[in-house]
């Protein structure tokens with residue numbers, strides 16, 4: 001798992017790393033800032049994935065499901081899988097081996113929908129729990145549950161269209177959805193954000209560590225013993241490719 005603040009990350013040469021379709025998409029954004037966020041998030045994703053693959057960042061080819069979930073061309077279901085989420089300057093990435101994964105990150109803000117909406121899309125227990133939280137903490141709690149749901153629906157690939165109020169993630173760390181078991185985890189990120197990730201299958205062992213990089217870039221990094229390559233002994237690889245702007 002990776003959490004990166006894009007204000008502390010710059011890719012040296014995006015033009016040579018991104019594919020033509022990514023470069024075209026970067027031009028669709030209304031603001032330069034949003035375009036740059038997309039560009040650097042994509043470069044970062046490619047650099048992270050190249051740690052797990054025998055490819056240079058620029059050689060990775062993404063393909064997309066009908067609902068937009070990206071995967072790496074040539075990787076089987078036993079191979080490297082990933083998911084990415086953005087919120088403002090934050091990017092969260094989860095990488096696995098042989099398990100479907102989904103991740104969501106949200107910057108905590110107070111413009112959340114009202115409780116009536118929560119009742120439509122959240123389970124009874126979730127909506128009730130949200131209604132018992134008052135003041136600014138309510139938005140944070142709402143978003144915490146929201147990120148779990150979105151991470152699940154990104155892991156399955158359904159996207160937001162799969163949202164329904166039968167999914168209850170309030171106190172659960174595992175859930176059966178569409179006949180498949182999923183593990184739901186909150187991801188410890190800086191306090192202005194909330195994040196969750198979901199992994200297909202039974203329980204997995206997760207170690208968490210925080211790694212500081214040259215120039216102050218921080219990545220929160222977790223390892224599931226049986227599904228993520230343990231790169232902890234090779235931190236030089238990270239420092240080589242992940243660097244801060246000068």
Ligand SMILES: CC(C)(COP(=O)(O)OP(=O)(O)OC[C@H]1O[C@@H](n2cnc3c(N)ncnc32)[C@H](O)[C@@H]1OP(=O)(O)O)[C@@H](O)C(=O)NCCC(=O)NCCS
Nearest residue numbers: 066067068069070084085086104153154157158159160161
């Ligand atoms: C997936 C989805 C929930 C993401 O919502 P979001 O909060 O705006 O965005 P996030 O930052 O968390 O995630 C965006 C990333 O999710 C990934 N993603 C897109 N669709 C996805 C899907 N169906 N499942 C999993 N991941 C998906 C992409 O990598 C995207 O990153 P990118 O923009 O750099 O390519 C939302 O886009 C969605 O519901 N998409 C499905 C739309 C659909 O059903 N389309 C059918 C064809 S019209």
